Each structure stands twice: as C-alpha cells, then as structure tokens.
Amino acid sequence: MTMTTASPTPVRAHPVDEILPVSQLATYGLQHVLAFYAGAILTPIILAGALGLTNEQLIHLINADLFTCGIATLLQSVGIGRIGVRLPLLQGVTITAVGPMVAIGLDAGGGVDGLLAIYGSVIVAGVFTFVMASYVKPLMRFFPPVVVGSVILIIGIGLLPVAANYIVMGSGLNAMQNPVLLKNVMYGLSVLALIVAIQRFFSGFMQTIAVLVGLVVGTVVAWALGDAHFGEVSTAPWVGYTTPFYFGWPTFGLTAILSMLVVMVITMIETAGDVYATGEIVKKRIRNEDIARAIRADGLATFIGGILNAFPYTCFAQNVGLVRLTQIRSRWVVAAAGVIMILLGSLPKVAAIVAGIPAPVLGGAALAMFGAVAAVGVQTLGKVDFNNQNNVVVVSISVGLAMLVTAQPFIGDAFPEWARIVLGSGIILGALSAILLNMLFNSFGSGTAAVAGRPGDHLVTIADVNRMNEAEFCMTFGGLVENTPWVIERAFRMRPFADTLELRSAFQNALLAGTSEEHHQLLNSFADLGTDADAETAYLFDHANAGIDELDADEHDAVRHLAKAYRDHFGFPLIVSAGDVERYERVVSSGRARLSNTPAVERSTALVEIARIANHRFDRLVANANPHASAFVPTFMPQPA
Template structure:
C-alpha cells in the first residue's frame, strides 16, 4: 500500500479537518449525490407496485446503508476499504435485473441474490483486481453509455406521469409542464450556478418542481404528517431472503460490471488526490463493495458502488481528505433514520422526477461518451466493438418480450440490456483486441 505520509507531513488524504469543515464539505457531497441515491429505490418500488410505506422504508434503508458503505470504504479495516474519499451509492446497473427478479420471483429473491452476489464480490476481489486487463477503457466507456441509454425509458415514463402509456391521463399537459419546467430549472442552475450550487442542480430542480406542483395542487404531503420522526432499520423487513439460481447468476454478473465501474472511479480518485492505486488497494476497494452489498441485502437495500458525480466534486473542490467523505457517511446514516425525510421524497410527483431524471440519466450517457472520447478508434476494431455492444443492448429496450421463449434462468440475464450489452463488450474485446498487455492498474 502507498505510504500515507510524505516525509513528516500527513498525506492530504489522511488530513483531519476541523469539525465545522468536515460537516460543510460532507454535506456538500451528500447533496451532490442525494437525488441519484434515492432514484433506485423509487424505480424499484414503482415497478414492484409497493405501497408508499414500503417505498419510504426502502429509501430510509438505502440512505442508511449508503452511509455504512461510505464509512467502510473511507475508514476501512483489515483488508477492506480503499481509504480514499469515495462516497458509495446504489448502482444503476442493478435496476433492471432487480426489477426482473422481483416481478418473476418476488422481492425476497432480490435480496437473496444481492446477499450472495455481495459475498461473491468480497471473495473474488483479489483475483478480479488481476483481471483488469480484460476491461480496457473502450469496454468501460461502452458499459457506462449502455447504462445511461437503458435507463432513459424510465425517465420518459415518469414524464408521462408514471402510469401506463395507454392511460388517458398519460403525458397530459400538466405532466409535461411539470417535467419540462423541472428540466429547465436543472439546466439553468447547472449553467449559471457556481461550484457547489451547480453540483446540486438536480436536487434544486426536484425541490423547485415539487413546490410548483404543490402550488398547482398536483402533489399531496399528507403521508409526511403520518410518518414517524424516527425509525429503526431492521434486517429482512420484507421476509427472509429466497435464493433462485438464475437470479443469483444475474446479480453476480451485475456485480462484475459494478467492479469494473468501481475500478475506474477508484483509479480516478487516486490520481486526483495523489495516492496511486495498485492491485492491493484495488482489491481492498472491491472487498468494500462486496461487504456493503451483502449488508445492503440484509437491510433491504441494494448493491453499492462509487458515485461518479462525487469524483468530479473532489476535483472541483480540491478537498482530498477521506474524513470529509466519512462525514458524508454519518450524515447519510442520520438521514436514513428519519422517515419524514423519506416521506417528503416519496411525495415528489412522477413528472417532476421525469424532468430531473432526463438530465440525470442523460449525464450517465454523457459520462460514457466522455470516456469513449479518450479511446483510440484508428487502426483497430474498437468502433465495431462499441457499435455491436450498444446495438445488442437495445434489443430488449425496443422489444421487451424479445427473449420470452427462453428459459426463466436465461431471461433474467438476457432481458437486462445492461447485462447483455456489458457481456457483449467484454467478449468482443477479447475476440477483436485480445487480452492485451498489462492493464491500467500496476502491481505495487
């Protein structure tokens, strides 16, 4: 592991700031990732037709476990945790597979798959860190792009009001007004806001859009008054987990994709804070993802990975202390213990979420395009790799029932455009480019 000290001075990563600054900078990280953190439980709850109470519980459990995962990654113990300023959140790569598992086998099968996939990630981490050469930038950039594209239909349905497209009320003028006024606010804040304000453009858009909806009588906050001020997150609230082989395999594949995402973020943060990441550090980082995902399954939450938007926040603020992000973890745990906060989030109209989601998911596509812009496409087969991988990922996006005649175990994997496209990118890279030389992560 890299030394934490240079001479007699403390490395900026290990610098302990005054409590007031830890809180202010930590809160900034939380606000930058909050909208993305609560998006996944909202998507899953709506797809599973859960009750408002269950949605509130999911959001609380998610925030609570986000905090635990962030503390594990930043503070670390034994051989777990990269000990760098890396905030953790739910990966969007798991959304579609979780919904498919839940619809096919029930919500307890989701948590059974998450628990076993978390354990798999924890134990495979040392070996995976040696296989990074199979995931060059062309593959990771393609995967990030696919994630954003396959999530866009979610925001489109939100814009329409969240109901069935065949409903007479779908995409009525009021829904469209709220969606696009929210999107306009996000764009204006992102364009004209400075630093911290610009970083929370999505959150500001959600707040303003919800206020406008409230003024227009399009949202109801009665559930907030009925919610408790304080709640304890209990394990297995939806019942003891069940284990379906196809579901577990699907979630393991998701975690392999997550490990690729985490690797890129870990290396990027290491470069920004001046702490080079070697295989040993990477293995510790991936173990933290695995342990956090296991804990997420126990506490009715989801798989965890680094939040990319916070990587950019570190670069902008130049605050490198991992204890700042550990402070974010404590704030997230506190937010998870107050159901009224989750109730407020649950009252956000679907159309408002759609406007913000269009920008949020679009930014994921933009991040993938930015990653691909650094890839060499001359004199190689990378263009074909990207084209075919994205094309195959679109199969179930255009025809959701395309694989309906396949066995159930296969459908869990094939019906996720993210999983199918990611596997295609890895396989095509091996076929077209070969294994290649040593990857981006060198042995220390």
C-alpha cells in the same frame, strides 16, 4: 551559531481527501441524497408491487434500503482497511438486480416467502463478490479503455430513458396507464433549463449546487400548483429502525443463487466502470487494487443488505454524474450523504418529505446527471486508437446491442428465462458485448490495423512499418512534414511502434525537438500561403479544407499579399493549419493577428501549426488505409465541409 532548519513543506491533501466545512458537507451531501433518492426507493416499490406486499411492508423496505445505503456509502467512501475505494462514490441498489429479484420472488410464491428467497440469494452473492475481489487484478487486462469507455457510455445512455419516463409519465409505469401530460414535461424541462442557466451564468458555490436548486425550486413550484403532495408526512412515524431478518430467516435455492451470482458479475463490471469514471473526474489514478477495494465494499454491503432486509449494492451512476457537474471532489461530501441516508432510514417522517418531490422534477435533474455520465464515457474513449478497426467494432457493436434492448425492453420476452438476465437490460448486454468483443478482437489472435496505402493497393500495417528501412519509411510518411529529412530520420529512429498512436507521437516529438537551424529548415519547406502547388501534394488538400482553392481573384490576391508581408517580416512562410480554422476568413484574420507577434513567439506558433497539419495529414493517410474504419468517422465526429 544557532542552526535553523526549514520547516517541512506541508503536503497538500488531494481534493478527494479534503474535508470541507460542516455547512458545505451538509449542503453538498443533501444534494447527493436528493439526486439519488428516486432511484433508491424505486427498487422497493417495484418489488412490493410485483410480490403483493402490504403498504406497511413497503415502508419498512424503503427505510431498510435507505439505512443500508448509508452504511454501504460509508464503507465505500470512508473505507475500512482494504475495503472501500475511498472516492466520492455513493452506493445504491443496482437496477440490474430488479428483474432477477422479481423472478426469484415470484418463483418462491411471492409475498414474504418471495422476499426470503431473494434475501438468501443476496447473502450468498455478497460473500461471492467479496471473495472474488481478491482475484480481480489478473482480470483487469480485459478492461482496457475501449471496454471501460464503452461501458460508461452505455451506462449513461442506458439510464436516460429512466429520466425520460419520470418526465413524460411521472413514473415508470406503462404510458397507457399514465398518459403523457404537458405539465409533467414542462416540470422536467424547466428544471433542466434552470440547472443549465445556473451552470452558465453563475460561478462558485451557486454553480456547484445547481442540481439541488433545480430540485428545490421545481418542488416548490409543483407544490404551489397542487402537483406536489406531502400528506404522508403527518401519518409517518418519527422514528423507525430496521432489524436483522425482520421478515424471517432467508431461504436458499440453487437457481435463485445462480441468478444473483450472474447479477453480481455484471455489477463488478459496473463498479469498475464507475470507479474509472470517477477517477477521470477527480483526476486520481486508478490502480487494480482500487477496483478490488471497491468490489470488496460492494460484496460486504450486499451481504449486510441481505441481513438488514435490503438488496445488492453498487456505485450509483447518477451520483458519478453529479460529481462531474458540480466538480466537488471530496469523498467526505459523499460520506455526509451516507450519514443523511442513515438518518432518513431512521426517521420515516423526514423521509416522507423527500419522497414528496414529484417524479417529473426528478426526471429533469436526472437528464443532466445521466448525460454527464455518458460524457465521461466519451472522454475515456478519447484514449482509444480508433485507427484500429477492431476498436471501432467493439464500441459500435456494444453500443448498438445496448440500445437495442434499451429501445425495445421487452425483446427478452421471446427468449428462455435464463437468457432474460442478460437480455433484460441494455447495460448488461452492452457491457458483456464490450468485454467479449474486446477479447475476440484484441486479446486472442487480434489483427493489426493498416496505417498507410489505398484500397486495392498493398496496405501497410504497424508490423510493416517496424520492418521498413529508412528509405521506405521516408517514402511512406515523408509527406506528413513536407519531406523534411531530419524530422523523418528522428521519427524513424523511434521504432518499434506499438500502434498508430505511437507512430503519430513519434512525428510530433521529432519535429518539436529540433534545433533552431533545423526548425528554420522545416518552416521554409512549406510553400507560401496562396501559391500554386503540385496537385499531387497534400498541400492543396490542406488548402481545400479552408476553401482557399475556391477564392475569387481579389480574395486570392489578399492572401498572397498577406503571405508576402509575413515572409518579409519573419523570414519564413505563413503557416496555418487549415483543418483547424476551416474557413478562408479565419485563415486571413489569424495571419494578420500573428504579424504583431515577436519572432520567437511566432516561430513557436508556426511549429505548433505544423504539428497540427501533420496530425490532419496522418488522419487522412490512415483513413485511406482503413476505409471501413473511416466510414464510422462521421458518426462520432463531424468532418469539415
């Protein structure tokens, strides 16, 4: 007898590790480079202007920066051993370091001497970051979703003014030097509109290269109208390499080093936020060791940057937004972008072509990408228990402080030099605020949110809930499920609850896990739609959300006839979560459509509606107990009329 063995089923690679065809790698990689390019050259341009460097020195700084960006990106996306997180993360010079580097350079006398002082501090900061990565694990408990989500949101919002400056002024210069031109605004908004149109009306490959198409079309139109110039291409050399210590041996000053260490601590937070954001986008679980690997790559890239005449490196947030927009999750696409950057750093003539993209065109694409980063922050904050007033304080104050500095960037000028490192950036101030406020409110002697009761009465906390006997528990929470005994009893047995999210989940799990007979009892505990109910019950409030308590006589009769027809057909009342449909017409149309369902399908549908009703009632119960927290709700989520 011949024995046959089934061949093992091949393990499918995660989309992050998928190697795409070369043509797609090149196209998607180029899109990342184009989206990143303006930010990459911004730091050398600012430093060269502040330190009084020559045009030749500026060109070398740009080439060195691009070349080292490529190396840093390969370290992060491809990885070596325990270095690199191996996610689609493109590396670039952290904008956080620009202000401190300018200060360091000017304190050293500007010019090449200033550059050498900067490079000395960058080399030490790189070593510090690499070593600190090994100790990041015990610190990660201080970065729960409320902190990570706040930091990502702040990064996204904080970068939007950069895109706006590109659009309205064509650069980051003062508006008095470069007044707003309507054509610049039209370039930016047209590119943004084109990206939106491609995302809406196309699918597949075209949808994934929306940003690239927007940049190319915008540049071609600007060139045809005489607003894109490529004169530097003819004068740029074909080949040019950066050499170690091109400007001379670095110098090391204590103040400069301390300033750069502060920058790198903030950079670690930015990196952690970007890694978590990318993990959310690509659907890959992020562990503590992943954060450590990413920070090691930052440290090594920063160390190399100090040697190759470049600067501190971190994950580039705009490219995180690009991954979100395109949904191309392969890290090898970003690796391809790294190779392209190395080539651009070695071919100044080719780099000059890319440099010809007008700033307003780049600004239009940046608006979409930075907004996508902010959306990831909102998504992460969706995991946060906002019934806990402490979390509301952490998010609201952190975002508020970040926007203070973002809206008034010169506010730091009123403070001493050492304080400007923090007050010079809304991202730095907001990130530090989120961390410190979370430690103050949630890590050290934190309080507990109330989950039931009304202002002026005794407010019930999670600790009180966990101490309740069954009768007290039923009296407090029975209204969530029309006082159906078996649901309340099962939820009660799931104690202790860590927070209000676990308490809410207990009711949802309990009501969905009942037997057929128990479900029938639960369904029939609800009154028929449109009938009068006791004004003290939550039932009328459910109806008020849909305007059912404001119907005229004919409309009320129509609801009652629908409810009777439904009960006659299925044997239980028509149940609709009014808080989800919000209008009487939708309640009626939903009920009529459900009459055609089979009894089994409709039973399941009704149970889901009950779960939604219980969820809305739970939210109102918590809002009553936490009036300060509920006051913040309209800011983040519109309420039904």
